[in-house]
Amino acid sequence: GENVEQHPSTLSVQEGDSAVIKCTYSDSASNYFPWYKQELGKGPQLIIDIRSNVGEKKDQRIAVTLNKTAKHFSLHITETQPEDSAVYFCAASRGVGGSQGNLIFGKGTKLSVKP
Amino acid sequence: EADIYQTPRYLVIGTGKKITLECSQTMGHDKMYWYQQDPGMELHLIHYSYGVNSTEKGDLSSESTVSRIRTEHFPLTLESARPSHTSQYLCASSPRTSSYNEQFFGPGTRLTVL
Numbered sequence: 701g702e703n704v705e706q707h708p709s710t711l712s713v714q715e716g717d718s719a720v721i722k723c724t725y726s727d728s729a730s731n732y733f734p735w736y737k738q739e740l741g742k743g744p745q746l747i748i749d750i751r752s753n754v755g756e757k758k759d760q761r762i763a764v765t766l767n768k769t770a771k772h773f774s775l776h777i778t779e780t781q782p783e784d785s786a787v788y789f790c791a792a793s794r795g796v797g798g799s800q801g802n803l804i805f806g807k808g809t810k811l812s813v814k815p
Numbered sequence: 816e817a818d819i820y821q822t823p824r825y826l827v828i829g830t831g832k833k834i835t836l837e838c839s840q841t842m843g844h845d846k847m848y849w850y851q852q853d854p855g856m857e858l859h860l861i862h863y864s865y866g867v868n869s870t871e872k873g874d875l876s877s878e879s880t881v882s883r884i885r886t887e888h889f890p891l892t893l894e895s896a897r898p899s900h901t902s903q904y905l906c907a908s909s910p911r912t913s914s915y916n917e918q919f920f921g922p923g924t925r926l927t928v929l
Contacts, residue, residue, distance in 0.1 A: 701874075732915045738856070743821075743905050743920035751915060787856050793916065799871070801846075801909075801916045802863065808856040 702727040704792050706806025714814055719777045721788055721809045726771065729795020733766060733773045734803070736789040744789060748775070780813045787811070818842055821906050821921040828896055829929050836891045836924045838906030845909075846916065847889040851875060852903040852923070864889055896928045 706723045713719050725733075731752035736744035750757045750764045750773065757764050761780075766773045773792075777784055787810050791803040819840040828834055840847070849862040850873075860873030864883040878900070879893050889908075893900055905923045909916040 734917065736920075741922075743907075743922045744858075745920065746917060749917065789858065799863075802848075802860060802873075803916065803918060805858045808858075810856070 702730075702792075702794060702804055704790060704804045704806045706790050706809060708809060709807065710810045710812070712812045712814065713780050715780060715782060717780055719780050719784070719811055719813075721775045721790065721811075722772065723774070723790035723792075723806050724770075724772050725792040725804070727792060727795050727804070728771070730792040730804075731795065732793040733764070734791050735762075735764060735775050736791065738787045738789065738808075740786075747788075777811075780811075782813050782815050785811055785813045819906060819908055819919055819921040821904075821924050823924060824922060825925050825927075827927045827929065830895075830897055832896050832928075834893050834896055834926070836904055836906075836926070838889045838891070838921060839887050840889075840908045840919070840921075841887060842908065842910065842919070843886065844919075845886070847883065848907040848909075848918065849873070849879075849881060849889070849891050850905040850907065851877065852905055858905070862891065896926075898928045900926060901928050902926060 734749035737747045738744040761778045763776045787808045790806040794802045822837045845866045850858045859875035861877040862881040906921040907918040909918045
Protein backbone atom coordinates (compact mmCIF):
# COMPACT_ATOMS: atom_id res chain seq x y z
CA GLY A 701 0.00 0.00 0.00
CA GLU A 702 0.91 3.66 -0.09
CA ASN A 703 3.26 4.85 2.60
CA VAL A 704 5.32 7.78 3.86
CA GLU A 705 8.81 7.23 5.23
CA GLN A 706 10.23 9.79 7.67
CA HIS A 707 13.83 10.22 8.85
CA PRO A 708 15.37 10.52 11.33
CA SER A 709 13.23 9.08 14.11
CA THR A 710 15.11 11.14 16.70
CA LEU A 711 17.10 14.35 16.28
CA SER A 712 19.04 16.27 18.88
CA VAL A 713 20.44 19.74 18.14
CA GLN A 714 21.94 22.62 20.06
CA GLU A 715 19.89 25.76 20.48
CA GLY A 716 20.46 28.04 17.51
CA ASP A 717 21.38 25.24 15.12
CA SER A 718 19.20 24.13 12.21
CA ALA A 719 17.14 20.94 12.09
CA VAL A 720 16.11 19.06 8.96
CA ILE A 721 13.55 16.26 8.75
CA LYS A 722 13.06 14.35 5.51
CA CYS A 723 10.14 12.37 4.11
CA THR A 724 9.52 10.32 1.01
CA TYR A 725 6.13 9.25 -0.30
CA SER A 726 5.01 6.54 -2.70
CA ASP A 727 1.64 7.75 -4.07
CA SER A 728 2.46 9.68 -7.25
CA ALA A 729 -1.02 11.26 -7.10
CA SER A 730 -0.38 12.90 -3.70
CA ASN A 731 -0.78 16.66 -3.99
CA TYR A 732 -0.85 17.98 -0.42
CA PHE A 733 1.95 17.68 2.16
CA PRO A 734 1.35 19.02 5.66
CA TRP A 735 3.68 19.01 8.66
CA TYR A 736 2.42 18.66 12.21
CA LYS A 737 4.02 19.38 15.58
CA GLN A 738 2.88 17.41 18.61
CA GLU A 739 3.85 18.57 22.07
CA LEU A 740 3.58 16.34 25.11
CA GLY A 741 -0.01 15.80 26.17
CA LYS A 742 -1.47 17.59 23.15
CA GLY A 743 -2.86 16.73 19.75
CA PRO A 744 -0.83 17.38 16.58
CA GLN A 745 -0.94 20.97 15.31
CA LEU A 746 -0.47 21.97 11.69
CA ILE A 747 2.64 24.14 11.40
CA ILE A 748 3.12 24.41 7.65
CA ASP A 749 1.92 22.73 4.47
CA ILE A 750 2.81 22.69 0.80
CA ARG A 751 0.84 21.85 -2.31
CA SER A 752 2.15 20.01 -5.33
CA ASN A 753 2.31 23.09 -7.55
CA VAL A 754 4.82 24.78 -5.22
CA GLY A 755 8.47 23.82 -4.68
CA GLU A 756 9.17 25.74 -1.49
CA LYS A 757 7.29 27.59 1.24
CA LYS A 758 8.61 29.56 4.18
CA ASP A 759 7.04 30.86 7.37
CA GLN A 760 9.49 32.70 9.64
CA ARG A 761 11.96 30.04 10.93
CA ILE A 762 10.19 27.14 9.25
CA ALA A 763 10.46 26.14 5.60
CA VAL A 764 9.32 23.16 3.59
CA THR A 765 10.67 21.99 0.23
CA LEU A 766 9.06 19.57 -2.21
CA ASN A 767 10.69 17.57 -4.99
CA LYS A 768 7.83 15.88 -6.85
CA THR A 769 10.10 14.07 -9.27
CA ALA A 770 11.96 12.36 -6.46
CA LYS A 771 8.88 12.21 -4.21
CA HIS A 772 10.78 13.89 -1.41
CA PHE A 773 9.77 16.69 0.92
CA SER A 774 11.62 18.18 3.86
CA LEU A 775 11.07 20.41 6.88
CA HIS A 776 13.76 22.92 7.79
CA ILE A 777 13.80 24.71 11.14
CA THR A 778 16.41 27.44 11.54
CA GLU A 779 17.65 29.07 14.75
CA THR A 780 16.09 26.32 16.85
CA GLN A 781 14.79 27.13 20.31
CA PRO A 782 14.00 24.85 23.27
CA GLU A 783 10.27 25.32 22.60
CA ASP A 784 10.76 23.65 19.21
CA SER A 785 11.29 20.38 21.10
CA ALA A 786 8.40 18.10 20.12
CA VAL A 787 7.45 15.24 17.82
CA TYR A 788 7.08 16.27 14.18
CA PHE A 789 5.00 14.35 11.63
CA CYS A 790 5.01 14.67 7.87
CA ALA A 791 2.01 13.52 5.83
CA ALA A 792 0.93 13.12 2.22
CA SER A 793 -2.58 13.09 0.83
CA ARG A 794 -3.98 9.98 -0.81
CA GLY A 795 -4.42 10.72 -4.47
CA VAL A 796 -7.07 8.33 -5.76
CA GLY A 797 -9.71 5.90 -4.67
CA GLY A 798 -12.41 5.99 -2.04
CA SER A 799 -10.13 7.46 0.59
CA GLN A 800 -8.93 10.27 -1.64
CA GLY A 801 -7.79 13.23 0.39
CA ASN A 802 -7.08 11.22 3.56
CA LEU A 803 -3.60 11.72 4.93
CA ILE A 804 -0.86 9.12 5.21
CA PHE A 805 1.43 10.00 8.12
CA GLY A 806 5.10 9.33 8.64
CA LYS A 807 6.15 7.68 11.89
CA GLY A 808 7.32 10.91 13.47
CA THR A 809 10.60 12.55 14.47
CA LYS A 810 11.32 13.41 18.09
CA LEU A 811 13.27 16.67 18.06
CA SER A 812 15.19 17.73 21.15
CA VAL A 813 16.73 21.20 21.29
CA LYS A 814 19.35 21.51 24.01
CA PRO A 815 19.85 24.95 25.60
CA GLU B 816 -6.33 27.30 17.55
CA ALA B 817 -8.90 24.87 16.14
CA ASP B 818 -12.21 24.44 17.97
CA ILE B 819 -12.28 20.68 18.34
CA TYR B 820 -12.91 19.07 21.68
CA GLN B 821 -12.48 15.62 23.12
CA THR B 822 -13.80 14.24 26.38
CA PRO B 823 -12.73 12.71 28.60
CA ARG B 824 -9.04 13.62 28.37
CA TYR B 825 -8.06 10.62 30.48
CA LEU B 826 -10.02 7.43 31.18
CA VAL B 827 -9.06 4.40 33.26
CA ILE B 828 -11.57 1.60 33.07
CA GLY B 829 -11.89 -2.12 33.75
CA THR B 830 -12.06 -4.89 31.18
CA GLY B 831 -15.51 -5.53 29.73
CA LYS B 832 -16.89 -2.04 30.24
CA LYS B 833 -18.63 -0.15 27.46
CA ILE B 834 -17.11 3.26 26.76
CA THR B 835 -17.81 6.19 24.48
CA LEU B 836 -15.18 8.76 23.59
CA GLU B 837 -16.68 12.10 22.64
CA CYS B 838 -15.50 14.41 19.88
CA SER B 839 -17.10 17.69 18.89
CA GLN B 840 -16.10 20.50 16.55
CA THR B 841 -17.66 23.93 16.15
CA MET B 842 -16.18 24.75 12.74
CA GLY B 843 -18.91 23.15 10.60
CA HIS B 844 -16.38 20.78 9.04
CA ASP B 845 -17.77 18.01 6.86
CA LYS B 846 -15.08 15.42 7.32
CA MET B 847 -14.05 13.93 10.66
CA TYR B 848 -11.53 11.27 11.65
CA TRP B 849 -10.44 9.05 14.50
CA TYR B 850 -6.80 8.06 14.88
CA GLN B 851 -5.16 5.65 17.29
CA GLN B 852 -1.70 6.67 18.40
CA ASP B 853 0.58 3.96 19.70
CA PRO B 854 3.37 4.42 22.28
CA GLY B 855 5.86 4.86 19.43
CA MET B 856 3.76 7.89 18.42
CA GLU B 857 2.72 6.51 15.02
CA LEU B 858 -0.77 7.64 13.94
CA HIS B 859 -3.19 5.04 12.59
CA LEU B 860 -6.49 6.04 10.96
CA ILE B 861 -9.28 3.84 12.34
CA HIS B 862 -12.48 5.64 11.23
CA TYR B 863 -13.57 8.61 9.17
CA SER B 864 -16.75 10.27 8.03
CA TYR B 865 -17.61 12.44 5.01
CA GLY B 866 -20.62 13.96 6.74
CA VAL B 867 -23.90 13.14 8.49
CA ASN B 868 -24.83 9.44 8.26
CA SER B 869 -21.49 8.59 6.64
CA THR B 870 -18.94 6.35 8.38
CA GLU B 871 -15.96 4.52 6.85
CA LYS B 872 -13.31 2.19 8.21
CA GLY B 873 -9.76 3.47 8.14
CA ASP B 874 -6.42 1.83 7.47
CA LEU B 875 -6.12 0.05 10.83
CA SER B 876 -8.75 -2.49 11.79
CA SER B 877 -10.47 -1.56 15.04
CA GLU B 878 -13.13 -3.15 17.24
CA SER B 879 -14.55 0.29 17.91
CA THR B 880 -17.59 1.75 16.14
CA VAL B 881 -18.52 5.33 15.28
CA SER B 882 -21.64 7.28 14.42
CA ARG B 883 -22.31 10.64 12.77
CA ILE B 884 -25.82 11.83 13.51
CA ARG B 885 -24.86 15.50 13.68
CA THR B 886 -22.24 17.39 11.71
CA GLU B 887 -20.42 18.58 14.82
CA HIS B 888 -20.37 15.30 16.74
CA PHE B 889 -18.42 12.08 16.01
CA PRO B 890 -18.38 9.73 19.01
CA LEU B 891 -16.37 6.50 19.17
CA THR B 892 -17.68 3.50 21.11
CA LEU B 893 -16.07 0.34 22.45
CA GLU B 894 -18.72 -2.18 23.45
CA SER B 895 -16.38 -4.23 25.64
CA ALA B 896 -13.05 -2.66 26.51
CA ARG B 897 -9.92 -4.85 26.67
CA PRO B 898 -6.32 -4.10 27.71
CA SER B 899 -5.34 -4.22 24.02
CA HIS B 900 -7.49 -1.10 23.53
CA THR B 901 -5.19 0.92 25.78
CA SER B 902 -3.96 3.79 23.63
CA GLN B 903 -4.20 7.48 22.82
CA TYR B 904 -7.23 8.30 20.63
CA LEU B 905 -7.16 11.47 18.54
CA CYS B 906 -10.09 13.05 16.75
CA ALA B 907 -9.65 15.42 13.81
CA SER B 908 -11.77 17.33 11.32
CA SER B 909 -11.27 18.99 7.96
CA PRO B 910 -13.30 21.56 6.04
CA ARG B 911 -13.71 19.86 2.66
CA THR B 912 -13.89 16.45 1.08
CA SER B 913 -11.50 17.02 -1.82
CA SER B 914 -7.73 17.23 -1.65
CA TYR B 915 -5.93 19.83 0.47
CA ASN B 916 -7.66 18.51 3.54
CA GLU B 917 -6.21 20.57 6.34
CA GLN B 918 -6.90 18.39 9.33
CA PHE B 919 -7.35 19.95 12.77
CA PHE B 920 -6.77 17.71 15.76
CA GLY B 921 -8.32 17.61 19.18
CA PRO B 922 -6.22 17.18 22.35
CA GLY B 923 -6.78 13.43 22.51
CA THR B 924 -8.17 10.92 25.00
CA ARG B 925 -5.72 8.66 26.77
CA LEU B 926 -7.51 5.38 27.46
CA THR B 927 -6.18 2.77 29.89
CA VAL B 928 -8.01 -0.53 30.21
CA LEU B 929 -7.04 -2.60 33.25
